[in-house]
Amino acid sequence: MHHSTAVFPRTLVQITGQDLVSHAGVKPLASFMDALGIKHLGEEHLAGFVPGGARHRPGALIASLMAMLAAGGEHVSDLDMLRTSPKVFGAVPSNATVSRFFDHITENPEVFAHGLATMASQMRRRVWATLGGLGPGRAYTPREPLIIDMDHTLVTAHSEKEQAMGNYKGGYGYAPFIAAIDYSDAYGGEVLACHLRPGNAGANEAAAHIALFDDAVGGLPPEFFDENGRLIGSKILVRADSAGASRKFLNHLEKLGVQFSVSYAIPVVKDSLVHRITDKKNWQPALDQDGYERKDAWVVNATEAIGLKDYPQGTNLYLRAEPLHPGARATLLDHEGMRITAFLCNSPRWDAQEHRCPPPAQGAV
16 A cells, blocks of 8 residues: 655646636745655654544644744634645644644643654754755864854734733843854854743843753754764854853853853953953954954953853953944943953864963952
8 A cells, every 4th residue: 555755745836827826835845844754754753642543643733834834824723824725735734633732742742842853853864964065964073063043032012912021122022042053154044943932031041041052952963962862062062142151051061062152241340451451462363254354353362361260161251352333332341442342162163372361460450
């Protein structure tokens, strides 16, 4: 007996001047999901969340929801946009079927999260494998790691909605926390994990950073793990704003061997320290992500001059100086029209350790 491995029906595209298929642009995505084997992977990793004899299997449920979201839908009821074209999208599960699927998920959310992450890992591996050594399919090393950016973003809600709250900018809505891969300008990026949070969620919570990072790496392909399933952290570089500079989070990354580069809010310092930091002889030209020298930008290792306490061993404090942007307000550390920003970093990509600010003189604070 022949069993179809596809979720969506195969369609023949012809220009006839007749009929109009709504959301036909979603069909390439549907075909892409079928090519990745979403039906088989859903059955392999999430079969326990639907009854054995159910017509709509987990892979089909997830594929239909993904297609609906890609078409601009926001609610389960928006699956109606796919039901209008059964010859293109097949038999779409009913709202009640999807609701029961969600009920099973809420009974075992951790099991579902693990199964979904494993499923995503297999799909990501298949996509990257088709790219060979290009873009995300290339080999990652400690000197050329996979870059994961972690940041909050504000989403405005224009009316009362579940868990919508006021945020620190005076707005109202949500503050989802996102971890995404940065492939550089040539290949764009890819979201690994997203935690939905109310607008008033704290941005500096180390536990939130740890939870998001752990979920993000759970969806990486097998080559990021050793034979015992342990993360090969040296292949990864995490970037975050100053909210990610907490000692607890950075120590968590260090224990996993993960590299990091995060913004750092320098404490108020005395004039003598500012003078040592801004002494031009201690600085060298800054380089961009591709290794090319930036215009009017300078960097220096100020670890010894400023000092760090209780941060992971091997953490360095780097300062970057660049001209103030038009309209920017100067701060205490800005000097001679240059904005001074700080970063904590343990990455071996920095290979100019000899360029350091001198440490404070004996007896100086």
